[in-house]
Amino acid sequence: MTITPFRFRPVLDRLLLTNEVGDYGFFESDVVERFFAESLSNEEHRKLRDMSVLIEKGDEWRLTSMMRRIRNTHNRRHSRLSYLIVIPTLRCDLSCTYCQVSRAPLSAVGYDWTDERLAQFDHFVSTIDSDHLKLEFQGGEPTLRPDLLNDIIGICEKWFKTVEFVVCTNLTRLTTEIENIFARDNVLISTSIDGPSSTMTANRTGSDELSEAVLRNFEYLVDKYGPEKVSALPTVTENILTNPNELIDFYVSLGFQSIFLRPVNYMGFARKVHRDLSRDAVLWNQFYRLALEHIVAINDDSYFEEFYLALLVRSIFGGRQHGFVDLRSPGRFATDYCVIDFDGALYPSDEARMLSRTHTVDLSIGTMMEGFDDKKVAQLNLHAVNQTHPDCIHCAYMPYCGIDVIDDISRYGRTDIPKHETWFCQRHISLFDLIFEKVASQDRRYLTVFLKWLYRRADPPLTFELFDDSATFQSRL
Numbered sequence: 001m002t003i004t005p006f007r008f009r010p011v012l013d014r015l016l017l018t019n020e021v022g023d024y025g026f027f028e029s030d031v032v033e034r035f036f037a038e039s040l041s042n043e044e045h046r047k048l049r050d051m052s053v054l055i056e057k058g059d060e061w062r063l064t065s066m067m068r069r070i071r072n073t074h075n076r077r078h079s080r081l082s083y084l085i086v087i088p089t090l091r092c093d094l095s096c097t098y099c100q101v102s103r104a105p106l107s108a109v110g111y112d113w114t115d116e117r118l119a120q121f122d123h124f125v126s127t128i129d130s131d132h133l134k135l136e137f138q139g140g141e142p143t144l145r146p147d148l149l150n151d152i153i154g155i156c157e158k159w160f161k162t163v164e165f166v167v168c169t170n171l172t173r174l175t176t177e178i179e180n181i182f183a184r185d186n187v188l189i190s191t192s193i194d195g196p197s198s199t200m201t202a203n204r205t206g207s208d209e210l211s212e213a214v215l216r217n218f219e220y221l222v223d224k225y226g227p228e229k230v231s232a233l234p235t236v237t238e239n240i241l242t243n244p245n246e247l248i249d250f251y252v253s254l255g256f257q258s259i260f261l262r263p264v265n266y267m268g269f270a271r272k273v274h275r276d277l278s279r280d281a282v283l284w285n286q287f288y289r290l291a292l293e294h295i296v297a298i299n300d301d302s303y304f305e306e307f308y309l310a311l312l313v314r315s316i317f318g319g320r321q322h323g324f325v326d327l328r329s330p331g332r333f334a335t336d337y338c339v340i341d342f343d344g345a346l347y348p349s350d351e352a353r354m355l356s357r358t359h360t361v362d363l364s365i366g367t368m369m370e371g372f373d374d375k376k377v378a379q380l381n382l383h384a385v386n387q388t389h390p391d392c393i394h395c396a397y398m399p400y401c402g403i404d405v406i407d408d409i410s411r412y413g414r415t416d417i418p419k420h421e422t423w424f425c426q427r428h429i430s431l432f433d434l435i436f437e438k439v440a441s442q443d444r445r446y447l448t449v450f451l452k453w454l455y456r457r458a459d460p461p462l463t464f465e466l467f468d469d470s471a472t473f474q475s476r477l
């Protein structure tokens with residue numbers, strides 16, 4: 001008999017047990033003691049065999065099957081660079097409370113890409129061995145330099161068969177030049193909307209007039225191009241912590257079917273201005289559960305998802321791999337994705353760029369001219385693996401979870417503090433607990449919402465057996 005690694009965690013009055021690849025089962029709370037005392041019931045023995053935790057003679061194929069699933073999860077088929085975040089200018093006309101360090105004032109000199117930088121970019125992308133590229137313009141405010149956006153678009157279209165662009169803009173202005181860029185079929189628009197006008201004024205614009213203008217521009221673009229082309233992200237700050245409904249209802253009123261409830265980053269000024277929220281996972285988790293209750297109520301007669309929880313639900317029960325950079329393991333920094341700053345420096349993520357801007361730690365991993373600093377990238381990647389992390393290897397949620405060493409560095413200045421003390425871990429434990437509590441209690445209201453997210457429709461087939469642990473090992477969606 002072979003025993004493969006398994007992990008467990010109490011969930012309500014049951015014991016959740018997961019195997020190496022995320023198959024799960026609920027058991028009596030003393031099953032592990034009885035496992036080692038060799039006094040399992042027949043039913044428990046059968047369940048553990050079905051989960052490939054116990055592999056009997058003649059069943060060796062289960063081990064091979066498990067190895068194949070692990071290989072499929074961790075293979076590097078997305079390892080070609082195919083997603084760039086580019087900062088053509090660091091200048092911005094706003095100074096949001098959570099973002100000041102990653103911007104330069106409107107009149108600042110030396111923070112825009114020059115002709116030399118464009119030539120470096122041309123050379124850099126010419127070395128990328130891929131047919132497709134997705135490029136996100138971030139800032140600063142990229143629409144301050146539509147000429148640069150056009151140049152960068154031209155360079156990319158020269159080197160790649162297909163290119164997709166996302167312009168991340170604060171939407172304070174719409175000029176003909178900017179609209180001509182937005183009108184292109186391969187350009188999407190992304191903006192930040194933190195809530196109604198008053199919240200926008202508090203967090204972002206400092207002026208009701210400007211907030212109204214942003215919201216007007218947003219509605220104009222959605223009317224003109226349809227909701228598929230324009231997306232928005234909120235950053236949750238203290239002023240909506242006790243009343244998430246206002247933000248969620250506002251997104252519903254704007255016609256969205258999804259919201260990504262993102263906490264403010266623990267970066268730069270945000271760690272001072274939004275000190276408590278950016279440090280306290282308990283505060284965030286309370287807010288999140290409150291918000292989710294409202295989202296579930298909205299789903300009683302329509303479709304609405306919380307992006308992140310829906311992503312986890314699809315990944316656990318739908319077997320879908322996600323490419324979400326902050327929630328994957330191994331982290332694989334600088335393989336498929338990187339950030340290019342206004343000065344040509346390369347970073348593994350936008351948060352890494354911010355940490356370097358604040359002189360917390362230099363996380364640059366090369367330059368466009370010199371390419372990647374392989375030694376530094378290898379150092380970062382060495383720590384970005386939850387499958388070998390001394391704490392995560394004992395966690396029942398390890399197969400579904402990721403690792404975010406940049407977040408750990410930003411909050412604690414190091415990557416080796418006990419995982420359960422980190423914000424990342426506390427947030428994810430809470431999310432996974434929530435999901436499995438609903439499954440353990442067979443909470444039909446929540447499970448119906450999970451089915452909507454799995455099937456991505458308001459009237460999903462009510463296949464609750466997907467959440468039944470006896471069905472875990474059958475093929476999923």
Ligand code: SF4
Pocket residue numbers: 386391392395396397398401402419420424425426428429
């Ligand atoms: S970060 Fe926390 S929740 Fe995620 S695998 Fe590690 S210990 Fe588990």
